[in-house]
Amino acid sequence: xxxxxxxxxxxxxxxxxxxxxxxxxxxxxxxxxxxxxxxxxxxxxxxxxxxxxxxxxxxxxxxxxxxxxxxxxxxxxxxxxxxxxxxxxxxxxxxxxxxxxxxxxxxxxxxxxxxxxxxxxxxxxxxxxxxxxxxxxxxxxxxxxxxxxxxxxxxxxxxxxxxxxxx
Amino acid sequence: xxxxxxxxxxxxxxxxxxxxxxxxxxxxxxxxxxxxxxxxxxxxxxxxxxxxxxxxxxxxxxxxxxxxxxxxxxxxxxxxxxxxxxxxxxxxxxxxxxxxxxxxxxxxxxxxxxxxxxxxxxxxxxxxxxxxxxxxxxxxxxxxxxxxxxxxxxxxxxxxxxxxxxx
DNA sequence: TATTGTTATACTCTATAACTATA
DNA sequence: TATAGTTATAGAGTATAACAATA
Numbered sequence: 321x322x323x324x325x326x327x328x329x330x331x332x333x334x335x336x337x338x339x340x341x342x343x344x345x346x347x348x349x350x351x352x353x354x355x356x357x358x359x360x361x362x363x364x365x366x367x368x369x370x371x372x373x374x375x376x377x378x379x380x381x382x383x384x385x386x387x388x389x390x391x392x393x394x395x396x397x398x399x400x401x402x403x404x405x406x407x408x409x410x411x412x413x414x415x416x417x418x419x420x421x422x423x424x425x426x427x428x429x430x431x432x433x434x435x436x437x438x439x440x441x442x443x444x445x446x447x448x449x450x451x452x453x454x455x456x457x458x459x460x461x462x463x464x465x466x467x468x469x470x471x472x473x474x475x476x477x478x479x480x481x482x483x484x485x486x487x
Numbered sequence: 488x489x490x491x492x493x494x495x496x497x498x499x500x501x502x503x504x505x506x507x508x509x510x511x512x513x514x515x516x517x518x519x520x521x522x523x524x525x526x527x528x529x530x531x532x533x534x535x536x537x538x539x540x541x542x543x544x545x546x547x548x549x550x551x552x553x554x555x556x557x558x559x560x561x562x563x564x565x566x567x568x569x570x571x572x573x574x575x576x577x578x579x580x581x582x583x584x585x586x587x588x589x590x591x592x593x594x595x596x597x598x599x600x601x602x603x604x605x606x607x608x609x610x611x612x613x614x615x616x617x618x619x620x621x622x623x624x625x626x627x628x629x630x631x632x633x634x635x636x637x638x639x640x641x642x643x644x645x646x647x648x649x650x651x652x653x654x
Numbered sequence: 655t656a657t658t659g660t661t662a663t664a665c666t667c668t669a670t671a672a673c674t675a676t677a
Numbered sequence: 678t679a680t681a682g683t684t685a686t687a688g689a690g691t692a693t694a695a696c697a698a699t700a
Contacts, residue, residue: 327605327608327609327613330621330622330625331608331609331613331621333625333629334621334624334625334628335608335612337625337628337629337631337632338509338612338624338628339509339513340552340632340635341628341631341632341635342505342506342509344632344635345635346506347555360689360690362690378658378659379658379659380657380658380659385507387691388514388691388692389691389692389693390658390659390660391659391660391661391662391691391692391693391694392690392691392692393659394659394660394661395689395690395691396690398660411658414657414658414699414700415658415698415699415700416657416658416659416698416699416700417657417658417659417699418658418659418660441498441502442498444631444634444635445502445505445631446498447634448630448631448633448634449627449630449631453623453627453630454497454498454501455497456620456623456624456627457501457505457623457624457627458497458500458501458504460616460620460623460624461501461504461505461508462500462504463615463616463620464504464508464611464612464615464616465504465507465508465511466615467611467614467615468507468508468511468512468611527666527667529667545681546681546682547680547681547682554668555668555669556668556669556670557681557682557683558668558669558670558671558682558683558684558685559667559668559669560682561682561683561684562666562667562668563667565683578681581676581677581680581681582675582676582677582681583675583676583677583680583681583682584676584680584681584682585681585682585683
């Protein structure tokens with residue numbers, strides 16, 4: 321099957337269903353995070369990463385997988401710092417780098433939103449799934465994620481496409 | 488299992504993997520649509536809907552499932568109209584409504600981006616999946632989507648959460 | 655020279671509320 | 678009164694490029 325063939329109807333259906341599901345999930349989750357803890361989803365992710373890492377990460381570590389530009393991270397980190405949820409300081413090992421630390425307030429804030437967050441995810445996503453669905457979904461998503469990560473992320477956009485130059 | 492219990496590790500893993508996969512997919516797709524056809528993903532979706540509907544839909548029809556506010560749709564439709572890809576006119580049946588029509592240029596633009604779009608989706612999402620994965624994923628996503636649609640969409644955010652008032 | 659991170663800036667998108675017009 | 682849609686406006690987020698500082 322050539323790479324340029326059209327998606328068959330089942331693939332198309334899966335693609336659209338996946339997009340719709342995640343869009344609705346994302347919307348629900350963002351509402352909850354904003355209402356329950358005044359956090360954007362990106363800020364939430366950054367806090368999760370920091371707590372998982374038991375404290376300290378560099379800006380570059382932190383950016384990986386969360387944000388697609390360095391300045392975007394600086395912006396979000398600036399908001400988190402202003403809110404007192406993280407601290408930034410020059411890294412002693414490498415003075416170019418910035419060491420980011422969660423504060424106690426940051427941990428507290430995360431603890432505050434997490435139950436509601438989980439509740440939304442459970443209600444929207446997991447409620448209609450059985451254990452074997454979970455296993456299958458887990459297997460599939462991990463496989464796809466590994467596949468995506470193994471590709472050069474920035475070349476996801478095809479270089480030259482029929483029509484690219486026609487504008 | 489109570490609704491407020493923590494997500495077990497497998498659920499958490501599935502949730503994060505799903506989010507990452509769709510985030511990477513979304514990013515790849517948006518880059519391609521912008522580079523290959525100067526369209527945002529929302530605009531792409533609107534064109535797809537209009538073509539699927541064989542021409543004409545009302546603004547409200549069009550909004551459903553694509554956008555979370557009416558003004559957001561007006562904005563995007565305004566861009567599409569300015570680009571000559573759609574037309575808006577008062578609906579004869581109900582003079583409050585606006586009838587939206589794809590132009591030939593709109594169809595052409597969609598035809599222009601679609602191959603590249605499909606290529607990106609295939610490469611990122613479907614490449615590592617076998618037929619039985621597709622079946623499983625299709626079944627699961629359709630089930631979840633039906634479940635989400637059956638809930639009152641705007642109450643996805645819990646009303647009052649521990650900590651809601653502590654800010 | 656390459657890398658880390660920030661800043662300035664411009665732009666896109668979204669949401670709320672107020673508004674018009676029709677049913 | 679309720680519904681369809683637009684407008685005004687303000688805010689959140691993102692990306693690019695230029696920049697400073699360290700490796």
